[in-house]
Amino acid sequence: MNKTRASILTLALAGALATAPAWAQNVKVAYLVGITGPIAGMAPTMVQSMKFAAEQVNAQGGIGNGGKIDPQVYDSGCNPQLATDAATKAVNVNGVIGMVGPSCSGPVIAVANSVTVPAGVLLITSSGTSPKISTLDDKDLVFRTVASDDYQGRALARTLKARGTDKVAVTYLNNDYGLGLAEAFSDEFKKLGGTVTASRAHEDKKASYRSDLAELAKGGADTLVVFAYGNSSGLTIVRQALENGFFKNFVGADGMRDENMIKTLGAENLKTFLVSAPAGATGAGFEKFSKDFKAAGGDPNGTFAATSYDAAFLMALAIEKAGGDKAKLSQALREVATAPGEPILPGEWTKAKQLIAEGKDIDYKGAAGDHEFDANGDVPGDYILYKVSGNTFAEIERMK
Amino acid sequence: MLEFINFYIIPGIVIGAIYALGAIGITLIFGILRFGHFAHGDLATTGAYLALGVTTLIGLTPWLSLPVAMILTALLAYGIHRLFYRHLEARPKILTVMASLGIGMMLRSVVQVAWGVDPLAYGSGIARAQSFAGLMLRPREIATLALTLALVATLLAFLRYSKWGKAMRAMSDNPDLARLCGVDNDRVTRLTWFIVGALAAASGFCLGINTELTTMMGWSAMLSMFAAAVLGGVGRVEGAVVGGLVIGLAEELSVLLVPSPYKSATAFVILLAILLLRPQGIFKGKVL
Known part of the structure; x- marks a missing residue:
C-alpha cells in the first residue's frame, strides 16, 4: 500500500514537473464535443475542423518557442452530466488550460458553472446558442463563436x-x-x-x-x-x-x-x-477556410464547421498572445479577436505569430465572422x- | 360549443380510438400471457412502417396496404414469441418483461436502419376537414373510428362465440384448469400473438396516418396505452376501448386546466389514481 502510494506520489511529482510552466512545452487544449447523443451527426465535422486548426498551427511554427498545441478530444454526449465528467477529467486530471466546446447549451452552462470557471479555464463554445449562456457569472471566461438565439x-x-x-x-x-x-x-x-x-x-x-x-x-x-x-x-x-x-x-x-x-x-x-x-458565412475569411478545409478533406459548409474552426484557432491565438499563461488567456482572447489590429485570416498562423512576437495588435477575421466579442463574450x-x-x-x- | 366539440372532443376521441387499439393488444397479453409487453409501442411503429413499405413497394393505397401490414406484423409478433419469449416462459415473468424492453429497442433500431430517423408520411399534402352540420371531420378520422369499431366488434364476437375465443378466455381465467380441460395452451398463445400483432399494426397505422410516421411514435404513445389498459381493467377488451377513449379525451381536455407540457402527465396521473383507488379497473379486470 505504502509502496503504491509512494509511486503515485512520484508519478504526480513527475507530472507536475513536466507540466510546470516551461514555455517551450506543448499546450494541452480540450475539444469537448457531443460525439455521442442527439448531435452525433454533426460532431465528426466539428472535431475535424477543430483538429484542422490545431494542425495548421503546429505545421506553421506551433506555440511559443517550439511548442505544439496538444488537442485532446472528449465526448460531451450533449448531456450536462457526461460533459461535466469529461470536463473534470480534462481540467483537473489532464491539466488543459483552455476548452473548445462543449457542444450543446445545457452542457456549456453546467461545465462553466462547475468546472472551467472555478478552475479559471477559458471556454469557447462553437455551438451553444442558448441566451442563458450570456448571463452566466463567468468572470469573463466563457465565449462563443456562434450567435445567441x-x-x-x-x-x-x-x-x-x-x-x-x-x-x-x-x-x-x-x-x-x-x-x-x-x-x-x-x-x-x-x-x-x-x-x-x-x-x-x-x-x-x-x-x-x-x-x-x-x-x-x-x-x-x-x-x-x-x-x-x-x-x-x-x-x-x-x-x-x-x-x-x-x-x-x-x-x-x-x-x-x-x-x-x-x-x-x-x-x-x-x-x-x-x-x-x-x-451562411461569406467573405474573405470563409473563402480562405473553405479552400483550405476542402483540400484537407473536410466539408466547410457542414453545420458548425466554421464556428468550430474559429473557436479552436482563436484559442491558439490567445494562448500564443498570453505566452501560455492561463490567467491572461481571456484578456488575450479579446485582444486577438477584436479590432483594432492587423487583420488575420483563417490559417495565417505564421503571420499572426510574427506580429504577436513583435508586440503588434492583431484582429482575427474568422471563417464564421469577425468575432468582435461583446461584454458577455457573445458575437452578433x-x-x-x-x-x-x-x-x-x-x-x-x-x-x- | 361546436368549437369545443371540434377541437377538443373529436381529436380526443380519434386519439382515444388509436390508444384503444394499442391497449387491446396490451390487455390481451396481460390477461392471457400474464406479462406487461413493453415492446408493444415499437411493434405498432414497425407495423406502421411496414404499411409504408407496402405502399411504396407495391403501390397500394395506404388503407389497402393496412391488411397486408397487419398480416406481416402478426407473423412478426409470432416470430418474436418463438425466438425470444418462449424460451423464458418457465422462468419468472419479470424476465419476459425485461426482454420485451430489449425487443422494443431492437425493433425501433431496425426501423431506423431501414427507413431513417426523419419523419415520413403516407402521402404528401394536407387534408382539410369537411363539415357535417358543423362537425369538422376528415375522411381519415372517420375511417380510423370505423376501423376501430369494426375490429373491436369482430374481436368481441370472436371471444364470445367461437371455440378458440372461448379457449382464450379460459386460459385468461386459469391456464392450468384450461389445460386440464383440453385447451391447447400453445395454440392459444400463438393465436394471441397473431391477434396482438395485427392490432398493433392497426394502431400504429392509424397513429401514422393521422399525424406523421416517426420511429419514436409507438414508444411515446405506449404510456398512454398502458394507462388505458389498466384503467379499463386488465384482460378486458371492452375495458381497453373505454380506457383508451377516457385517456385520449383527458389528454386533450387537460389543456384547458394545466399547461400543455403536462399533457402526458395526465395519463400518468390517471394511471396512478386507478392503481390506488380501483386496481381492478372500470370493468373489473385482474388485479395486478
Whole structure:
C-alpha cells in the first residue's frame, strides 16, 4: 500500500514537473464535443475542423518557442452530466488550460458553472446558442463563436413587425432552445408595439396539438410563431393548424427550416410559411477556410464547421498572445479577436505569430465572422428570412 | 360549443380510438400471457412502417396496404414469441418483461436502419376537414373510428362465440384448469400473438396516418396505452376501448386546466389514481 502510494506520489511529482510552466512545452487544449447523443451527426465535422486548426498551427511554427498545441478530444454526449465528467477529467486530471466546446447549451452552462470557471479555464463554445449562456457569472471566461438565439428571436420580431404583422401567437418547445427564442422574440415584439395574444409551451412528440392550437387561436391572431423542430412537433403543429384553419401565416426559426416540412406538407400549402436561419458565412475569411478545409478533406459548409474552426484557432491565438499563461488567456482572447489590429485570416498562423512576437495588435477575421466579442463574450448573428419556393427554401431578405 | 366539440372532443376521441387499439393488444397479453409487453409501442411503429413499405413497394393505397401490414406484423409478433419469449416462459415473468424492453429497442433500431430517423408520411399534402352540420371531420378520422369499431366488434364476437375465443378466455381465467380441460395452451398463445400483432399494426397505422410516421411514435404513445389498459381493467377488451377513449379525451381536455407540457402527465396521473383507488379497473379486470 505504502509502496503504491509512494509511486503515485512520484508519478504526480513527475507530472507536475513536466507540466510546470516551461514555455517551450506543448499546450494541452480540450475539444469537448457531443460525439455521442442527439448531435452525433454533426460532431465528426466539428472535431475535424477543430483538429484542422490545431494542425495548421503546429505545421506553421506551433506555440511559443517550439511548442505544439496538444488537442485532446472528449465526448460531451450533449448531456450536462457526461460533459461535466469529461470536463473534470480534462481540467483537473489532464491539466488543459483552455476548452473548445462543449457542444450543446445545457452542457456549456453546467461545465462553466462547475468546472472551467472555478478552475479559471477559458471556454469557447462553437455551438451553444442558448441566451442563458450570456448571463452566466463567468468572470469573463466563457465565449462563443456562434450567435445567441437571443439575436435571432429579436431579429425575427423586428423583421415580422417591419413586414406589417402586429398580432401573433407564439408556441414553443418546452426546452432551452424553444424557451430562449420565445422570450427574446416576445420581448422585442412587444417593445415594438406588437401584440402577443398567447404564448404557450408544448411538449414534443404528441399525436395531437389541436387543443393547444385552439387555445392559441382564441386571441384572434392569424399568425402563429413556432419555435420547435420541423422534424418533430413543429411539423405536427403546422399540419394540424393548416388542416383546421386555426392560423393563416406561420413563422419559425432555424429549427423549422427543414425540407422535410415541404416534402410531407406540400409546397402549395406552405405559401404563408416563413423561417429565419443563420446566414451562411461569406467573405474573405470563409473563402480562405473553405479552400483550405476542402483540400484537407473536410466539408466547410457542414453545420458548425466554421464556428468550430474559429473557436479552436482563436484559442491558439490567445494562448500564443498570453505566452501560455492561463490567467491572461481571456484578456488575450479579446485582444486577438477584436479590432483594432492587423487583420488575420483563417490559417495565417505564421503571420499572426510574427506580429504577436513583435508586440503588434492583431484582429482575427474568422471563417464564421469577425468575432468582435461583446461584454458577455457573445458575437452578433447574421440571419436571413426564407420562404418556401418549390421544394426548398428561398431567401427573401437579410434580417436586421 | 361546436368549437369545443371540434377541437377538443373529436381529436380526443380519434386519439382515444388509436390508444384503444394499442391497449387491446396490451390487455390481451396481460390477461392471457400474464406479462406487461413493453415492446408493444415499437411493434405498432414497425407495423406502421411496414404499411409504408407496402405502399411504396407495391403501390397500394395506404388503407389497402393496412391488411397486408397487419398480416406481416402478426407473423412478426409470432416470430418474436418463438425466438425470444418462449424460451423464458418457465422462468419468472419479470424476465419476459425485461426482454420485451430489449425487443422494443431492437425493433425501433431496425426501423431506423431501414427507413431513417426523419419523419415520413403516407402521402404528401394536407387534408382539410369537411363539415357535417358543423362537425369538422376528415375522411381519415372517420375511417380510423370505423376501423376501430369494426375490429373491436369482430374481436368481441370472436371471444364470445367461437371455440378458440372461448379457449382464450379460459386460459385468461386459469391456464392450468384450461389445460386440464383440453385447451391447447400453445395454440392459444400463438393465436394471441397473431391477434396482438395485427392490432398493433392497426394502431400504429392509424397513429401514422393521422399525424406523421416517426420511429419514436409507438414508444411515446405506449404510456398512454398502458394507462388505458389498466384503467379499463386488465384482460378486458371492452375495458381497453373505454380506457383508451377516457385517456385520449383527458389528454386533450387537460389543456384547458394545466399547461400543455403536462399533457402526458395526465395519463400518468390517471394511471396512478386507478392503481390506488380501483386496481381492478372500470370493468373489473385482474388485479395486478
